[in-house]
Amino acid sequence: MDVRQSILEEATRLFAHKGFDGTSVQEVAEAVGIRKPSLLYHFTSKDELRQAVLGDVLARWSDVLPKIFLRASKDEQFDALMEAMSSFFVEDPDRARIILREALDRPDELRALLATHVQPWVEVVAGQLDKGKSRGVVRPEVDTQAYALHVVAMVVSSIALLDSVRIVLGGEPDLATSQKRMMNELFRVARTSLYVTSDKPTP
Amino acid sequence: MDVRQSILEEATRLFAHKGFDGTSVQEVAEAVGIRKPSLLYHFTSKDELRQAVLGDVLARWSDVLPKIFLRASKDEQFDALMEAMSSFFVEDPDRARIILREALDRPDELRALLATHVQPWVEVVAGQLDKGKSRGVVRPEVDTQAYALHVVAMVVSSIALLDSVRIVLGGEPDLATSQKRMMNELFRVARTSLYVTSDKPTP
DNA sequence: CCTACCGATCGGTAGG
DNA sequence: CCTACCGATCGGTAGG
Numbered sequence: 001m002d003v004r005q006s007i008l009e010e011a012t013r014l015f016a017h018k019g020f021d022g023t024s025v026q027e028v029a030e031a032v033g034i035r036k037p038s039l040l041y042h043f044t045s046k047d048e049l050r051q052a053v054l055g056d057v058l059a060r061w062s063d064v065l066p067k068i069f070l071r072a073s074k075d076e077q078f079d080a081l082m083e084a085m086s087s088f089f090v091e092d093p094d095r096a097r098i099i100l101r102e103a104l105d106r107p108d109e110l111r112a113l114l115a116t117h118v119q120p121w122v123e124v125v126a127g128q129l130d131k132g133k134s135r136g137v138v139r140p141e142v143d144t145q146a147y148a149l150h151v152v153a154m155v156v157s158s159i160a161l162l163d164s165v166r167i168v169l170g171g172e173p174d175l176a177t178s179q180k181r182m183m184n185e186l187f188r189v190a191r192t193s194l195y196v197t198s199d200k201p202t203p
Numbered sequence: 204m205d206v207r208q209s210i211l212e213e214a215t216r217l218f219a220h221k222g223f224d225g226t227s228v229q230e231v232a233e234a235v236g237i238r239k240p241s242l243l244y245h246f247t248s249k250d251e252l253r254q255a256v257l258g259d260v261l262a263r264w265s266d267v268l269p270k271i272f273l274r275a276s277k278d279e280q281f282d283a284l285m286e287a288m289s290s291f292f293v294e295d296p297d298r299a300r301i302i303l304r305e306a307l308d309r310p311d312e313l314r315a316l317l318a319t320h321v322q323p324w325v326e327v328v329a330g331q332l333d334k335g336k337s338r339g340v341v342r343p344e345v346d347t348q349a350y351a352l353h354v355v356a357m358v359v360s361s362i363a364l365l366d367s368v369r370i371v372l373g374g375e376p377d378l379a380t381s382q383k384r385m386m387n388e389l390f391r392v393a394r395t396s397l398y399v400t401s402d403k404p405t406p
Numbered sequence: 407c408c409t410a411c412c413g414a415t416c417g418g419t420a421g422g
Numbered sequence: 423c424c425t426a427c428c429g430a431t432c433g434g435t436a437g438g
Contacts, residue, residue, distance in 0.1 A: 003423095019308060022224035025417065037419080038423050046417065097307060100364075104300060105222060107367040119371045139395070145372050146388035150361070153368065154353065157360045161303075164310040165356065168322045169348050185349035189396040192342070206407095228433065240435080241407050249433065 004042050006032050012053050016094035019101055020050050054102060057095045058117045064088055065121055077128070078194070082187055085152070089159045090179070096160035122148045129194070139196055151190050158182050207245050209235050215256050219297035222304055223253050257305060260298050261320045267291055268324055280331065281397070285390055288355070292362045293382070299363035325351045332397070342399055354393050361385050 010031040014023040025046050029039040043049040068084040089096045102110045126145045132138030159179075166178035213234040217226040228249050232242040246252040271287040292299045305313045329348045335341030362382075369381035 019222055019224055021222055022308070024415080026415085035424060036417085037425085040418065041423075044418095100303065101307060103364045103367040104304060105225065110367040111370045114367065115370045122371050141391060143384060143388040143391075146384050147392065149368060149371050150357065150385070150388060150392060153360050153364065154357060157356050158353070161306045161356065164306040164313040164317065165352060167314045167318045168325050168352050181346060181349050182353070185346040185353060188344060188346075189350065189353060189392065192396040193392040227431080229431085238408060239433085240409085243434065244407075247434095 003032070003034070007039060007042055007049070008052060008056055011049055012056070012094050012098065015050065015053055015101070016097035020046075020105065025049075054098060054113070057098055058113060060095075061088065062117055069121070069124065078191065079187075081125070082151070082155075082190065086155055086159075086183060089155060090183075093159050093162075096156045099156060100160045118152070122152075137196060138194060142194060147194065154186050154190070158186055206235070206237070210242060210245055210252070211256060211259055214252055215259070215297050215301065218253065218256055218304070219300035223249075223308065228252075257301060257316070260301055261316060263298075264291065265320055272324070272327065281394065282390075284328070285354070285358075285393065289358050289362075289386060292358060293386075296362050296365075299359045302359060303363045321355070325355075340399060341397060345397060350397065357389050357393070361389055 007028065011023075011028045014028055014031065025039060026036050028049070029036045032039065039049075043052065064084070068081060071080065071084075099110075122145060125148045129138050129142065129144040129147070133140055133142070133144075138144075162175065162179055162182065166173070166175065166182075169178055169181060172178065210231065214226075214231050217231055217234065228242060229239050231252070232239045235242065242252075246255065267287070271284060274283065274287075302313075325348060328351045332341050332345065332347040332350070336343055336345070336347075341347075365378065365382055365385065369376070369378065369385075372381055372384060375381065
């Protein structure tokens, strides 16, 4: 029904899979079922459409993240956090692809957006982890900021690259199975390298 | 001197930073200092140039990897392997960017190339790690294939995305320092989540 | 390795 | 939301 919304959806899909420069305004318009000039009435320029797509992804991220932090503020923090962040990207892998593409195409622009949408949250997590250090739960050698960043990057790239990379896992070409294996191992790596004991931390 | 080589170098640089679709044959020719039709004499099509660039990266990779494995076949395996793989991409970050871009743009094509250039080596490493399990050095819960894949992906994405992502690390905007911090933490995460004891493994 | 040129497609506008 | 159209640029070819 909402034209603007379906333009955004089709543009997200196409930009994620073919890139911004590899997608023409014509293609997006066709996917929506309107003519090119009609699309350009809603967004005025191709670049404005790109910014809207990126803004939409980051807005949803900024919307979902605080809720996660509130819900997970007691025990099981880590698992809840990991689970919620993963499902944000698993739910729509195009989000991961868009962000990876922007990081490659326009590092300066993305840097500014990450500073407002991601850095504060990494700071919060890093602070929590530092508290965990003094409680003796978190390994003292952890570089908490770099650690948090690595974990986010692993989630994003695991999901965005799974399609090309799953061949390396062995005989099975099944996408869902590969995803589960990668996410399981990712969780294990993240947990083991963070806590002093590999068991669940005592709250 | 060698025209073909300087075309490949400039194309690698431009494709890595602006993407294949974001770079025109004209631009590459200008960077080399020749005219467009002259470039198209050496490569006949833009797509052939792309394949040559990608093939060049993978050829260097296939060239350097066996040497690493021979050199590191005794003790200190892990550190030597990580160090060598990292320096392959640190030496020229455009390699990491090209591979990430191909994974996003043409997953099917890259899948085939990874199957021949990367999978066999992941299999070797995974086999070594499985031996480490029975010797009681490597944690039994490790999914060795998924683990190896995660480590490679972390190295590649750390280097390719560092420019956009380092803002999250805190006040310091220095690129070299951020790289060191990220690589140090990456090594620590990889080592800690692999071995039963966080100390160096007894050979 | 060059000049000259091709049809196709690009993002975007005029005007309704 | 449409038709009609714009100049610029695209990858690629002819011919030397």
